[in-house]
Amino acid sequence: MAAFISIEGTDGSGKTTLMKALKSVLQDKPVLFTREPGGTDFGNATRDILLHGQKIDPISEVYLFAATRRQHVVEIIKPALHKNVSVISDRFLDSSIAYQGAGRGVGEKLVEDINRSAVEGLEPDLTIFLDIEPQKELDRVHNIRTDEVNRLDNEALDFYERVKGGYDRIIEKTPNRFLVIDASQTEELIQRQALSAIMNLI
Numbered sequence: 001m002a003a004f005i006s007i008e009g010t011d012g013s014g015k016t017t018l019m020k021a022l023k024s025v026l027q028d029k030p031v032l033f034t035r036e037p038g039g040t041d042f043g044n045a046t047r048d049i050l051l052h053g054q055k056i057d058p059i060s061e062v063y064l065f066a067a068t069r070r071q072h073v074v075e076i077i078k079p080a081l082h083k084n085v086s087v088i089s090d091r092f093l094d095s096s097i098a099y100q101g102a103g104r105g106v107g108e109k110l111v112e113d114i115n116r117s118a119v120e121g122l123e124p125d126l127t128i129f130l131d132i133e134p135q136k137e138l139d140r141v142h143n144i145r146t147d148e149v150n151r152l153d154n155e156a157l158d159f160y161e162r163v164k165g166g167y168d169r170i171i172e173k174t175p176n177r178f179l180v181i182d183a184s185q186t187e188e189l190i191q192r193q194a195l196s197a198i199m200n201l202i
Contacts, residue, residue: 001084001201001202002030002080002081002083002084002085002086002087002202003086003087003125003126003198003201003202004077004081004086004087004089004122004123004124004125005086005087005088005089005124005125005126005127005128005198005201006088006089006090006091006092006094006124006126006127006128007019007088007089007090007091007127007128007130007194008091008092008094008095008098008127008128008129008130008167009129009130009131009132009167009183010098010132010134010160010163010164010167011160012132012136012138013130013131013132013183014130014132014183014187014190015090015091015130016090017187018128018130018187018190018191018194019033019035019088019090021187021191022088022191022194022195022198025191025195026088026198029086029202030084030085030086030202031085031086031087031088031202032076032080032085032086032087032088033088033089033090034072034076034077034087034088034089034090035089035090035091036065036068036069036072036089036090036091036092036095037050037051037064037065037068037069037091038068038072039068039071039072039075039076039077039089040068040071040072040075040076042067042068042071043068043071043072046064046067046068047068049064050064050065050068058100058104058105058106059106061100061104062096062100062104062106062110062111062114063114065095065096065100065115066096066114066115066118067118069092069093069096069115069118069119070118070119072089073118073119073120073122077089077122078122086201086202088198089124092124092127093112093115093116093119093123094127094167094170096111096115097111097112097115097166097170098163098164098166098167098170099163099166101166102162102163102165102166102167102169103155103159103160103162103163103166105162108166108169123177124177125177125201126177126178126179126197126198126201127177127178127179128178128179128181128194128197128198129167129171129178129179129180129181130181130183130190131180131181131182131183132183132184133164134157134160134161134163134164135157136184138157138160179193179194179197181193181194
C-alpha cells in the first residue's frame with residue numbers, strides 16, 4: 001500500500017543525509033523521493049526566490065510556500081499515491097507552521113489555515129522528525145554542512161528556538177503521526193530507526 005511520508009527537522013538536523021541513505025536503500029521499491037520547496041518546475045523556480053532571493057514580507061513568504069506546496073501536491077504527490085507509489089518528501093506543511101508561523105511570528109494557526117486549503121487536507125501517514133537542539137543545529141550549519149546553505153541559515157539563535165518550539169507544539173498535537181529521532185545519534189542509528197518505521201508502511 002502506498003504511503004505518504006515526510007522528513008522534518010530544523011536546518012542542520014541531518015535530513016539531507018537521511019534522504020540520500022533512504023534513496024539508496026529503497027531504490028528498488030515503488031517510492032518517489034521529492035522535496036519542498038521544489039518537486040515541480042514551478043517549485044524549483046520559486047525555491048530560488050524563497051531561499052536565495054532578497055528578503056520578502058513574512059506573509060508573502062507564507063503564500064509563496066503555500067503556492068509551491070499546492071503545485072507539489074496536485075502535480076507530484078497525489079498522482080504518485082493514486083498509482084500506488086509511496087512518496088517520501090523532504091519537508092511538508094509542518095515546515096511552514098514551524099518556520100513561518102512560529103519562527104517568523106506570522107501565527108501558527110494562520111499558516112496552517114492557509115496551507116490546509118492549499119493541500120486539500122492531505123497529511124502524511126508518517127512524519128519522521130530529526131530532533132536537535134538549536135545551538136547544536138547552528139554549529140552544524142556553519143561548521144560542518146556541505147550542501148546548500150540558504151538565507152534561513154543566517155538567522156539568529158532565537159529564530160531557531162522559536163522554530164523548534166513550533167515543531168514541539170505540532171508533535172504534541174499529533175503525536176501518533178510522528179517518529180521523533182534523536183539527531184545527535186550516529187547516522188547509522190538514525191537511518192536504521194527511520195527505515196524500520198518506513199518499511200512498516202510501504
